[in-house]
Amino acid sequence: MLAGSYLTEIVAGPGRARYAFSAGIPDVTMNFAVGLGTGGIGWLEETARARGRAPAFLAEGEAALSWLPGARAYAARWMVAAAAPVARDDLALAGLGLRLTDGPAPDESFLAVFGACHDGGPIDAHVARHYVPVLAAAQPVAGVATRHAVVFDGQDPVACATLHVAGPLAGLYNVGTRHTRQRGGIGLKLTRRLVAEAARLGARHVFLQCAAGTHLERLYGRAGFRTAFSPLLVCREAAG
Template identity: 40%
Template structure:
């Protein structure tokens, strides 16, 4: 079974988050486009893609500034990143790993208690985990101000099935994850463990549960995005994911 193309994963990613974290995609000249979030200012949710020419660059910059966002550009690979660097000097650059896992009937099982909710918005138990994924006060404030209201207000969209999972331990809700299923693809998002319950294998357990759920609902591939290098990528590799593409987010200003 062929690995999904970069464009398939990109379009799956945008479809997964539109209606919750992302509000829409504006299309420009020559296939350029701009994904935007009304509520969340982060460049990971407000970025242009398919930009290779000066006219596309000018259009994308105007699209960002028109929505009061600093311009950011997703380069699909090193070649596209080099082209963008001829157009501007990034103030910040974030290499990413887009990872895929082929789903089979041999997904490992577990005796962990996992709550599964097929609905656009996650449950209060999910919010309880997600709001406490870090002990950092600034991170917690950012999540409460921007991300939780957007997830809570998520709306149903044709052709997209959101599924939210919460893993419980003896203390209550301890880890969470979200699946967004579209065709044979399942996007894995929001994998989090409460800060006071980390380093106990709970994140790996909820990831495994999400993969089982995706496979049971007919998905053939799961995909996710994470920062390139470091421990997060290695953890997902242990769960059966491998890096398929290595895009880079180039920002005109420091986030």
């Protein structure tokens, strides 16, 4: 689903191993291997090093930490919700507007929100340097319909999110609320609205991923998502 934007290349490795590579984003969350066994660590390190990335892979248990010397592990959640209509439009009831646009690249209002979801410090600077240009240059992917959402309070864009729909499955990405408007329930309202939008587009389930034990996991739980898988992202902090 992310092949036209965040992900540049999927590299085949030994057995079932695959490496997802993002040319525009250096983070380990966008550059990692899946399906890796102990015999694939050398391949992973070589593949990551050749692309200037830290070695990282998804694993099912902490035993995999020993495979990669000097590694740390971060718990993630893969969550799924049934795509279904909502009985009421909470955004409209809160006096907020919603604009939906189709196409791989979001508009300027979306990008303005996405680059201002923190306090204007280093995280926003990192997003502006890496994520915003990649999203702005996104290209279509065969078989994937992309719908971007921006929530407005009057003329001001205050929240954003993206749906990628491929047949019966939709992926929810880029959910964010402008830093100055957080803790007001806008993100929850938008998430619920896009679960309904996914149903309208023909999806039966909506998938997302987030860090474990965070406010985002709790928010998505309130929106009807349930954990389907809890992988560990095993990685070293620096490439080389």
